[in-house]
Amino acid sequence: MRFYSKKGIITGFLLWGAVAFLIGSFLFLPGGPEGKGEIIAAVLVCGLTSSFIIWCWFGTYYEINGNQLKVVGGPFRWKIDIMTIKSIRKTRNPLSSPALSLNRLEVLYGKWSTMLISPKNEEQFCEALRKINSKIEINL
Incomplete structure (x- = not known):
């Protein structure tokens, strides 16, 4: 079963603002890159960074397969054994994570591990x- 990430306004503004800034700085700033080498480097940096952000925006989801929770955030992937999950609680922790909203769930698993995620339908x-x-303690 696949759950896509909730997309928040603040996170969207930050990520799409970064993409717009990268593209705008390349296209519209005076005194931009001169010469083929600088242009190629600028296109690569702006293009690859923008592509990475877009991949994360459209490629973040959480999938339950058997006893495993697969967390995918763009090119990054984690697997969590569901039997090791101890608790799930709401948080607004802004740390970097595979969550596209600040309304997040903190998943505590293993001995000390945590993962911040933001599925659209939390319940x-x-x-x-x-x-x-059935032993997971849920605090929504």
């Missing part, structure tokens, strides 16, 4: 996890 997501591991 359905938590219930799907609880069907597999």
Whole structure:
């Protein structure tokens, strides 16, 4: 079962603002790159960075397969054994994570590990996890 990330206004403004800034700085700033080498370097930096941000925006989701929770944030992937999840609680922690909204869930698993995620339907997501591991403490 796949759950896509909730997309928040603040996070969207920051990420799309960064893309607009990168493209705008390349296209519209006076005294831009001169010569083929500088132009190629500028296109690569702006293009690759913008592509990475867009990949993260459209490629962030959470998938439950058997006893595993697969967390995908663009090119990054994590696998969490659902049986090791101890608790899930709401948070607005702004740390970098595979969550596209500041309305997040903090998943505590293993001995000290945490993962911040933001599924669109938090209740359905938590219930799907609880069907597999009924010991998960959920605090929404």
